[in-house]
Amino acid sequence: MALPFARVVFLCRWGAKRWGIATAEARRGITFKLEEKTAHNSLALFRDDTGVKYGLVGLEPTKLAVNAERFLEWAVVLADTAVTSGRHYWEVTVQRSQQFRIGVADVDVSRDSCIGADDRSWVFTYAQRKWHTMSANEKAPIEGIGQPEKVGPLLEYEAHRLSLVDVSRLALVHTLQTDFRGPVVPAFALWDGELLTHLGLEVPEGL
Structure with a gap:
């Protein structure tokens, strides 16, 4: 769902100093907040920046701070904590949403495209009551999971894997x-409804 926008030139660089780092040695699970500076103007953050909701109109772009980190064409938001090692698990409650994507992306992923549309992001997408994986704009269907209420991404950095967990079955x-x-x-x-993240979770046994 592209919106008219003024294209920005990326003049800044992202590095470890810009993002918090989640390490493999952390005793508790990953914690992060959604980074308002990256959020498209149709998205509003809530619950201390751990949830995001979609608004049909959203904030007027002229009222937003101009920066090269914001997604201006697609309704995307990134978290503020980068992962460089280890296994990390978090959960997402889905409320009244029929179209969304959840996953991970490079810290310097292009702000001109949607996550899943390039080869620097990896997502699970839900639309038209169907699940797919998506990266580099290539989709593959996922079977065995229906209407979502809560799902859990499991990130295994060294193994180069991102998994989708059915929280109701922990499978x-x-x-x-x-x-x-x-x-x-x-x-x-996110293109409708809202998503709420649950953080600080250890990887469930058996996964």
Whole structure:
């Protein structure tokens, strides 16, 4: 769902100083907040920046701070904590949404495209009551999971894997092989309803 926008020139660089880093040594699970500076103007953050909701109109672009980190064409928001190693798990409650994407992306993923549309992001997408994996604009169907209420991404950095977990059964539904080349951050796209993240979770036993 592209919106008219003024294209910006990317003059800044992203590095470890810009993002928090989640390490393999952390005793608790990954924690992060959604980064308002990256959020498209149709998205509003809530619950101390751990949830995101879609608004048909959203904020007027002229009222937003101009920066090269914001998605201006697609309804995307990134988290503020980068992952460079380890296994990390978080959960997402889906409320009144029929079209969304959840996954991870390079910290410097292009702000001109949607997550899943390039080879620097890896997502699970839900639309028209069907699940797919998506990266580099290539989709593959996922079976064995229906209408979502809560799902759990499982990121295994060294193994280059991103999995989708059915929280109701604590079972792996699908694993997407990735090609990480640097730090990645949790990433979300939303076209209706809202998503709420649950953080600080250890990887469930058996996964």
